[in-house]
Amino acid sequence: MSDPKFRVAICGGGVGGLTLAVALSRCQDIAIDVYEAAQSFCEIGAGVGVWPRAFRVLRKFGPDFEQQLLQRCGYEYTEEYVPAVRSRKSDQAVGIELFDLMTKGKLMRFHRADFHGVLLSYLPPSCTTHNKKRLISYTQLLEDCPGKSPITLTFKDGSIATCDVLIGADGIKSAVRPCMMRELAEVVNPDERQSVLSCMNPIWSGVTAYRTLISSEKLRARCPDHRVLREFTQYMGKDAYFLAYPISLGQYVNFAGFTLERDLVDSAYKADTEIPRPSFKGKTNDEWVSELTAQQFVEPFKDLEEDAQHVLECVDKGTLWAVHTVKTLPSTNFGRVAIMGDAAHAMAPFQGSGAGQSIEDAYLLMTVLGHKSTTLETVPRALAIYDKLRRPFSSEVAQRSMRSGQLCAFQEEVPLHELGDTITKNWEWAWLTELDDALEEAVRLVEDSSIDVN
Template identity: 75%
Template sequence: MSTPKFRIAICGGGVGGLTLAVALSRYPDIVVDVYEAAQSFYEVGAGLGIWPRSFKVLRKLGHDLERQLIQRCGYEFTEGYVPCIKHRKSDQTVGFQLFDLVTKGNQMRFHRADFHGVLLSHLSPSCTTYNAKRLKSYIQPRSRKSPIKLIFQDGSTATCDILIGADGIKSAVRSCMMRELAEVVGPYEKQSVLSCINPVWSGVTAYRTLIPAEKLRARCPNHRVFAGGITQYLGKDAFFLAYPISLGKYINIAGFTLQPDLVNTAYEADPRVPRRSFQGKADSDWVGELTAEQFVEPFKDFEEDAKQLLKCVERGTLWAVHTVKTLPSTNFGRVALLGDAAHAMLPFQGAGAGQSIEDAYLLATVLGHKATTLDTVPRALAIYDKLRRPFSSDVALRSRFNGQLCALQTNVPLHRLGNTVTKNWDWAWLTELDDALEEAVKLVENSSINIG
C-alpha cells in the first residue's frame, strides 16, 4: 500500500466503532486501529433491534454483510407495511390489546454477539484490532502535523492522526474532549461544558434477560410471542417487552421502571443486588445481577400472559439507565465522538445502536472522501457534527417521550396512545440518512460553503 492519507484510531469496538471500522474498510488509503477495552469484542446475552432507517445504512456496507445479517436474523428485510409491536394494557388481572404499531419495513432483531461477529468478519486488512486496551486519555497537539497521543490504562501509548471516541456512555474520549473544549469557551459556558463529562441517571431501571424458548414452549405452547414481532406489556410506571431472537432459540425480555421524581439524581445501587462488570470494568454501580424473584417484582401484578413469560426467567441483569446531556459539540480539532459516547439516550425507541450506525456511516463518508486531507479533517468532523448532532438529539427526546407514553405517565388517553406513539416514532421507518449523506458530500466538496 502507498503512504496512507491518514491513520484513524477508533476507541471502542462496540456497535458504532465496528460499523465505522467496516465503513472505512472501503477506503484503502486509510489505516484504522480499533482499541477495545474488553478482553473480547463479543457482548453476550442481549438482543438488539435495528429499524429500517438504520438497517438501510448497514446494507450500504455490502451485499455479503447484508446477507450474513439476514441469515443471523432468520427472516428477510421487507419494505412493506408490517405489524411490528403489539401493545397491551397489562397491569391488571385480565389484560387487553391496545394497538399494533405498524411500521414501513420490519425491524431486524439480532443477538448482539451475532451482530458483532458479522461486523468483525468484514474488517479489511488495513484495520488492526486490539483487545484489553482501555484508553485513559489523549493529548492533541495544536499542529496538525503532530500525531495525537493515546494513553492507555495499562501504561502503554499509541499515536494516530484522527481519534474517534466510540467508547460508549462512560467515554474517556468525551471526558478529555470536554476538558479541551472548556479551555476555549468563555467562563460562563465552561461549567456547562464540563457538566457533560459524566452521564446522568434517568430515573429508569432496566431489567434484561434471555429465556430459552423451549422452556416457554413447554409451559405455554401457543404463547403469543411465538407468533413473531414484539409484544409490549404496559403498566403504570413499569412495562416490559418480549421477542424471539437467535432464530427463535431465545426470548429476549427487557423491562423498565420509570421514576420521574428521580430523573438526574445520583443513582444509589440496591445493596441486595450484587454488582456486575460493565464494559470491562468490575463492580460497576450501574449493573447488577438479579435473581428471578427480583426480576419479576415490578411486574408481579401483570396479566396471566405476561406472568407465563416471567415464570421462565432464571436470572437477569439490572441496569441503571444513564444518559449523556446534549453536548455543545461532538468534535474538537481532529477528535470526534460517535454513538453513546456522543448521545447515550433512553432505550424506548430501540434506537441507540441505530444512531451509532448512522453516525459511523456519515463519519466514514466525510473522512473517506478524496477531498478530505489531514488539513481539512477538522472541517470534515464539523460537517459530521452539523448533520448528525441535531438529529440524534431529537431522537433522544422522542425516545424519552415514548417511555413516558408506555409507562402510562402522560395525559394521552388510552384510545389515542397508538396514534401518538406512531407519530413520535415514524422517523425510524419513514425517513432515510441519504439526504444528510448528500449534504455531507456537498459540504466536503465545496470548502467555500460556510458550515457555521
C-alpha cells in the same frame, strides 16, 4: 497500505466502532487501528433490534453483508407495512390489546453476539485491532491544528500510541468525551465553561432496565402457543412495563423490562436510595449493573396481567441496569477528535435506537473522512460537518426515545384511544426517514469549502 492520507484510531469496538471500522476499511487510503478495552470483541447475551432507517444504512455494505445479517435474524427484509409491536394494556388481571405499531419495513432483530460476529468477519486484515487497550486520555496540540503533529493516546497499561484522527466509540463511560469537554471548556466563554464540563459524566435517567433471555423451549412447554414465541409484544403498565420477542431463529425470547422513576430523571444514581432496590444494597454508586435472581427480577412486573406472568415464570435469572444517558452535548468534535454512538448520545432504550444511531454516525463519519477531497489538514472541517449533521438528529432521537418510555408507562396524560397514534408519530422517523439526505448534504459541504460549517 503504501501511503495512507491519515491514520484513524477508533477507540472502542462495540457496534459503533466496528461499523465505522468496516466502513472506513473501504477507503483505500485510510489506515485504521481499533483499540478495545476488553480482552476480546464480544457482546452481552441480549437482543438488539435495528429499525429500517439504520438497516438501510447497513445494506450499503453490499448484498453479501446483508445476506449474512439476514441469515442471523431468519427473515427477509421488506419495505411493506407490517405490524411490528403489539401493545397491550396489562395493568389489569386480563389485559387488552391496545394497538399494533405498524412500521414500513420490519424491525430486524438479532442476538447481539451474532450481529457483532458479522461486523468482525468484515474487518479486513489491513485494519489493525488491539485488545486489552483501555484508553485513559489523549492529547492533541491545538496550536498545530490543522497540522501534522499526531494525537497521543495513553492507555491504562501504561502504553502510548499515536494517530492523526481519533474517534471515540467507547460507549457511555467514554474516556474520550471528558477529555474533549475539557478541551472545549478551555475555549468557550467563561460563563459557558461549567455547562460544558457538566457534560463529561453520564447521568442517571431514572430508568432501570431488566434484561434476560428466556429459553423458548421452556416457555413452549408451559404455553405452547404463547404470543411472544411469535410476535414482538409490549406489556404496558403504570411506571413499569416489559417487551418480549423471539430472536436467534426462535431459540430465545429476548426480554427487556423497565421501571421509570420520573422524579429521579437526571439525578445521580444512588445504589442505596430509599426506593427498594434490594439487589443494589451495599454496592457503590458506580455499579450500574447487577445480577438478579428470578424472584428479584420479576418483582416490578408482578401486577401485570396473567399472560405476562407466564413469560415471567420462565425467567431463570437476569441483569439489572441503571440506565444512564449523556446530556445533549455542546459539540461532538474538537480539532481532529470526534465522538460517536453512546459516547456522544447514550439515550434511553425505549425506541431501540441507540445502536442504530451509532451505525448512522459511523456511515456519516466514513462519508466525510473518506471523501477524496478530505486531507489531514481538512479533517477538523470534516468532523465539524459530521457534528452539524448528526448531533441535532441524535439529540432529537434521544428525546423521542425517553418520551416513548413515558407513554408506554402511562406517565403522560394521553387518552387511551389516542395512545397508539401518539406513540407511532413519535417513533415513525425510524422507518419513514432516511440518512441519505444528510449524506448528500455532507458531500456538498465537504466539496464546497466556502460554506461555513461551524
